[in-house]
Amino acid sequence: MDIDPVRLESSLWVGKKRYRAALTGWHLNWTELDKKNRDKKTVSVPVSEVIGVEEGRVQVLPQMSVAEDTDREFTVFYVKRSSSGSPYGLLWRLGRTQFCCPSRDLRDQWMTQLRIALKTHSPSRPHRLLVFINPFGGKKQGRQIYHSLVAPLFELAGISSHVVVTERANQARDHILKKDLTGFDGVVCVGGDGIFSELLHGVIGRTQQEAGLSEHDPSITLQSCDLHIGIIPAGSTDCVCFATVGVNDPVTSALHIIIGDSQPLDVCSVHHCSSLVRYSVSLVGYGFYGDVLAESERHRWMGPLRYDYSGAMVYLSNRSYAGVIQYLPADSQLSSPRDNTRCLSGCSVCSKGTERLFPHSPGARSLYSSHFSQFSSDTEGEWVSVEGRFRAVSLTCMSSSCPRSPLGLSPSAHLADGTGDLIIVRDTHPLGFLTFLHRHTSTQDQFDLPFVDVHRVKAVRFSLPTGEEEDRDEERERVNDGGMTEEGKRPSRSGSHKHLVERGEERGQKDFLCGLCCSKAPTVSVWNCDGEILPHTEISCKVHGQLVRLYARGIENGSATPTRKCQDGHRNCKGRCVLNN
Ligand SMILES: CCCCCCCCCCCCC/C=C/[C@@H](O)[C@H](COP(=O)(O)O)NC(=O)CCCCCCCCCCCCCCC
Ligand SMILES: Nc1ncnc2c1ncn2[C@@H]1O[C@H](COP(=O)(O)OP(=O)(O)O)[C@@H](O)[C@H]1O
Ligand SMILES: [Ca+2]
Known part of the structure; x- marks a missing residue:
């Protein structure tokens, strides 16, 4: 009209x-x-x-x-x-x-x-927002950032906000799941990737509850969420904000919220057996990133620096882990993690994703839904299996760029194309692994190494190799442990990891902590799921295209956006090369 x-x-x-x-x-x-x-x-x-x-x-x-x-x-x-x-x-x-x-x-x-x-x-601008501030995130500046930089802008724009300063972990998630949200156009967090994850779980969980869908059934297509999520960065990594806006800046994010920008985002669900464990948007990582997270929890007092310190410690401990990775490749005709493109605001690959995921006729949509199901293998293509020893196994639904790694874990990944990138770093010598890590900080291609493979995927499974009986027992212990709350099967975010770190009953964890000071190397690592330790080693992941929407618009192409070395060998061609978009 x-x-x-x-x-x-x-x-x-x-x-x-x-x-x-x-x-x-x-x-x-x-x-x-x-x-x-x-x-x-x-x-x-x-x-x-x-x-x-x-x-x-x-x-x-x-x-x-x-x-x-x-x-x-x-x-x-x-x-x-x-x-x-x-x-x-x-x-x-x-x-x-x-x-x-x-x-x-x-x-x-x-x-x-x-x-x-x-x-x-501007019909999509929010009028009323529910704001959660984590007063302990990052450098503990959340409250001040909100009141001095963000609230005056919301007032100017005529937005009324209800502010909740959290007093405990999971309060924001529980509030969204259980309280009356009538009249709110969106939810906003002031903090890091952890409090964002609480909002993500609240919004997805609530939407499925209202739609009468079980989040635990890995074969169903989840209902996409209408309630938008805004992020005011005030955390340690702030990867979700950086990767969807391009900068970690509270004023920039507040302005995106005010004008009602809308950026769909792929979400990965992580299941163990037939239970939902967690959702992730940035990193599901085993080996190095799991170990770094586990170690960093003991040094929270260092603030954001804890990751650098723990990264160095874990690097020096020189670990690799055995495992079996299975993945379901995405259509390689549409895009590839090594096509040297960047997902920028208005990205055409993601727009095509929208057409594929939500074609107009409802009949066509349900046809596509069954096509998208992880477990209907008829139209899916084949699962591929890789067994070996790995330094790191990472799955990311988006680039996962952050100030530490400005192009991210997978620089050509897309925010909303319905796929994730699986990065497999096989065991290698320490210098090789350092080269891999170091390339995250420059424009050099971290996938151009003989021990690294990257695949664009729709689903991933991870298990321990057969015959590793000891590990299987360990895995059973973990399953019995659960890490779930009394409300039933909903995962408890910090409950599980508190359990792992403080009580030290998790063997991989205990081995890991011990491994930093004695020579016994652990046989299993832990999974890092957007900054939370998962209570299971054997998991299956499925990407849900455009499940949630953020108040963002993707990265706007500043003239100087650095890109990778192109296939013609130009270094730092900074967007001028025809191979870059
Ligand atoms: C040699 C330099 C190596 C730099 C390697 C940088 C890799 C950065 C990858 C970043 C991926 C980010 C994915 C996001 C995860 C967040 O959800 C999650 C939670 O964030 P929150 O605390 O804000 O709630 N953050 C994380 O799990 C943190 C992962 C950070 C890993 C940093 C690793 C630093 C490694 C330093 C290695 C140093 C080796 C030195 C050898 C002598
Ligand atoms: N009031 C609170 N007390 C303790 N933990 C909290 C509180 N509010 C939120 N959290 C939890 O703190 C963790 C870290 O929060 P986050 O905002 O991501 O900061 P950071 O980026 O520094 O890790 C998250 O797991 C979140 O659930
Ligand atoms: Ca994606």
Whole structure:
């Protein structure tokens, strides 16, 4: 349906300069005029990126206040992209321009038309948000970040928010699962990947409850979630924010939330036998990343640095683990983890994913759903099996870029294509593994190593090799342990790992901790699932295309976005090479 665009055009003043300002349905433009009425520079702001309009000369920080109201002035706030951003994504800032009209009538007309345009052209903006702050995330700045940087912007945009400062782990998840959410358009977390994961589990769980679907049945197609999730980064890794926005910056994220941006995200479900263990969006990792997480939990007091310290310790302990990996390859015609592309805002691979996942007719959708099922092997293609000793086995549904690794675990992975990338690092000499790790910090290709394989997949299973009886017993012990809460089968996030670390009954864990100070090497590692230790070694994972939506739009392509060395051998061709998109 075409909506009649709002139009208004007049001569206005900004400071001492005269401008021709025009509001069409989609854009607000103002062009400086010289004395002979010739056009000079034009500023153009899409209506969808206007944050608010106020009468008078208004400022927002440190508090919203009207500096002066002469009856003829109004202030427009909008998204302004900062040139001093990171090379990986654009920083957004609050732009502000104060206009002066020749008359009060004209001022009122501008105010009215701008507000109508905002209502008409930004229907997906949130009006009411439920905000969870983890006061202990990252450098423990969550509360301050929210109140000083984010709340004033929400107020300016007319968003009302209900704020919950969490007092315990899993409070945010339980709140979303159990409380009345009527009237909320979205949920927001202020913290790291851990509190985000709580929101993810709450939103997915609640949606399945309402749809009458069992999350424990690995063969069903889960219902995608309408309630959007926003992330204000204030954690240690903040990988989900970095990989979906391109920067970890609270103001940028707040502005994406205000304008109601929407980024679908693939989610991986992790099952053990017939029970859901957890969901993941970034990393499901065994071996190195599992060991780093287990070790880092003992050094939480170090804050975000705990990962670097533990990374070095685990690297020096030089471990590899036996296992059997099975995976279901995705259609290699559509994309590949080594095609040297980047998933950027408006990504065509993800758009095609949307068409495949949600074709318009309901009949077609259910046909596709059965095609997508991990367990219907008829149309699926074949499972592939790899057995051996591995330094690291990682599955990621997106690039998992973060400040530590700005291109991520899998630089060409897509946020919303319905697939994940399985990275298999076979056992190798220490220098080889260090090269692999180090390449995560540069534009060099970490997959271009003889002991590394990467596959684009729809599902993965991991088991211990047959004949490792000792390990199987251990695995049985873990299953009996469970790590589940009294509410039944819902996994307990930190309950399980607290159990592992504090009581030390988990043998792999005990071996691991012991292994750092004595020579006995452990035979099993643990799984790191978005920063949580899983209570099982044998798991099966399935990617659910576009299961949730974030208030984000993917990474906007700053001119300097670094990319990999291209296949012609150019180093650092930084997007100029034709092979890069
Ligand atoms: C030699 C330098 C090597 C740098 C290797 C960097 C790899 C970075 C991969 C990052 C993957 C991120 C996936 C996201 C995981 C998060 O969900 C999750 C939870 O985050 P939260 O605490 O904010 O809630 N974070 C994590 O599990 C942390 C994983 C971080 C691993 C960092 C490893 C650093 C390794 C340093 C090795 C140093 C070797 C030195 C040898 C002398
Ligand atoms: N009030 C709280 N007390 C203790 N733990 C909490 C609280 N709120 C959230 N958590 C848990 O803290 C863990 C880490 O939180 P997160 O926000 O990811 O910070 P970080 O990035 O520093 O790890 C998560 O597992 C989350 O569930
Ligand atoms: Ca994906």
